Amino acid sequence: MSHPATPREEPIFKLEEEIAEPEAKWRETFRLFCANRAALAGLIFVTIFVLVGLFGPTVIAADPFQMVATPLTGPGDETLLGTDYLGRDVFVGIIYGTQPTLIIAVTATLVTVLIGVTIGSIAGYYGGLIDNVLMRVTEFFQVLPPLVFAMVIVAVFSSDIVVVILAIAVTTWTTEARLTRAEFLKIREQEYVTASRAIGDRNWRIITRIILPNALPPIVIAITLRVGLTIIYEAALSFLGLTDPDVMTWGKMIGLSRDYFFNAWWTVTFPGLAILLVVLCIALIGDGLNDAFNPKLRGR
DSSP: OOOOOOTTHHHHHHHHHHHHHHHHHHHHHHHHHHTOHHHHHHHHHHHHHHHHHHHHHHHSOOOTTSBOSSTTOOBTTTBSSOBOTTOBBHHHHHHHHHHHHHHHHHHHHHHHHHHHHHHHHHHHHHOHHHHHHHHHHHHHHHTSOHHHHHHHHHHHSOOOHHHHHHHHHHHHOHHHHHHHHHHHHHHTTSHHHHHHHHTTOOHHHIIIIIIHHHHHHHHHHHHHHHHHHHHHHHHHHHHTTOSOTTSOOHHHHHHHHGGGTTTOTHHHHHHHHHHHHHHHHHHHHHHHHHHHHOGGGTTO
């Protein structure tokens, strides 16, 4: 004679079923992303960008601040992409500017996401007074102009790369916080979350192991786009001369050569194209992820 399942056994079965389900979703998402040619092209270019940042300075042993030819020499005469107003090689500057751009973009994005996801998950999971307090803090940072706030932080403290990373992260985490909170508010009432509470799981495990994996799709898209925005913020700070003067970056190359644009267009155009192409390709990856995570919205 069979016995009916106890109330404890049924939630466990449902919980395991719900937790295993995201794995199949991620496999399907990867398949759909690979079918998007524009997103794949963007991914290939960004991969090249990463490889240049990691190995470029090793392969091309040069000093980006060294005068190598006559100032304002055009592309192809003595150097591949010409020289700036001090005779520095533009091509070498772009190669050496890739690494700090990569470090700032990735690190600042990770710090931004860490702050935003932590605040958003706590606010969305607990609700009530905790949610109200954290959202008021979020709104305070949200009304501040991010770039201006970052400029103030760098100007007050220092132009060190660590300060630049923290300045960008501290001023741009609000989008991730509000997005994470919205996802947690939607997911925390699902049956598998209730089942997890019923079997005695701690809040920390429910947040990190149950809700967060199911809230990741929109957060992953936001993270991808955040990398592109961080590159723009870093370029803007470098353009204004608010980053480390001993570190060559694309924004610094544009800022230092802006007065010579009409006489030597290559000094500004090539670093600008580097920023444009990287940000554009990251946006293509974000669009590809959005289509992969939300195939029903494709074509709207």
